[in-house]
Amino acid sequence: MNRLYARLLAAYGPQGWWPAESPFEVMVGAILTQNTTWVQVIRAIDRLRDEALLAPTALLDLSVDALAERIRPAGYPNVKARRLQALCQWLVRSGGLPALAECATDTLRADLLAVHGVGPETADSILLYALARPVFVIDAYTRRILSRCGHIGGREPYETLRREVESNLRTADPVADYNELHALIVQHGKIACRPRPRCEACILRTDCAAAREDQRHG
Numbered sequence: 001m002n003r004l005y006a007r008l009l010a011a012y013g014p015q016g017w018w019p020a021e022s023p024f025e026v027m028v029g030a031i032l033t034q035n036t037t038w039v040q041v042i043r044a045i046d047r048l049r050d051e052a053l054l055a056p057t058a059l060l061d062l063s064v065d066a067l068a069e070r071i072r073p074a075g076y077p078n079v080k081a082r083r084l085q086a087l088c089q090w091l092v093r094s095g096g097l098p099a100l101a102e103c104a105t106d107t108l109r110a111d112l113l114a115v116h117g118v119g120p121e122t123a124d125s126i127l128l129y130a131l132a133r134p135v136f137v138i139d140a141y142t143r144r145i146l147s148r149c150g151h152i153g154g155r156e157p158y159e160t161l162r163r164e165v166e167s168n169l170r171t172a173d174p175v176a177d178y179n180e181l182h183a184l185i186v187q188h189g190k191i192a193c194r195p196r197p198r199c200e201a202c203i204l205r206t207d208c209a210a211a212r213e214d215q216r217h218g
């Protein structure tokens with residue numbers, strides 16, 4: 001895993017994730033990015049920012065319909081409006097970001113997973129990128145690239161994969177390295193290891209099981 005990380009970092013450089021101005025904005029983005037592209041998320045977040053609505057109480061003061069209207073660019077507006085408000089309720093009930101800083105990571109993770117509309121990927125994105133906790137985020141890019149390269153089978157349950165990556169990446173600074181590796185994996189999945197992979201020019205080609213297999217049959 002460290003070799004893959006080093007190669008991706010050498011190729012793409014530091015990604016500077018998460019692209020947000022505050023931890024709360026990361027949380028909002030983690031909900032809005034469900035089943036949509038980041039470009040659409042940015043349009044929705046910009047709308048909220050323009051109206052000074054990027055705060056838990058401001059979002060809770062809106063009706064579901066009013067919030068849905070503002071986040072419409074990110075898709076599934078009614079579903080995501082309810083999920084955003086559920087997250088805000090949890091945040092307010094918990095005492096806000098300073099109170100969360102006092103909580104153990106396992107407790108926070110369990111609490112987040114109990115919030116309406118928050119699954120493992122969303123919870124872990126919030127833990128890592130908003131709350132700086134050492135939790136790796138597994139997403140579709142991670143499954144695709146790590147399975148093609150032969151590091152995983154690809155169909156393992158979320159928790160199995162998360163533990164697999166966390167235990168195979170040697171690091172003295174897990175928060176920084178999980179942050180960077182996940183961002184690099186997303187970048188590689190967009191540029192080279194797309195659904196239809198561009199193996200010819202891929203920087204992981206010499207280490208990749210799928211590319212080797214392809215060569216054997218090609």
Ligand code: SF4
Nearest residue numbers: 193197199202208211
């Ligand atoms: S060689 Fe091909 S399959 Fe392997 S990581 Fe690169 S693009 Fe993906």
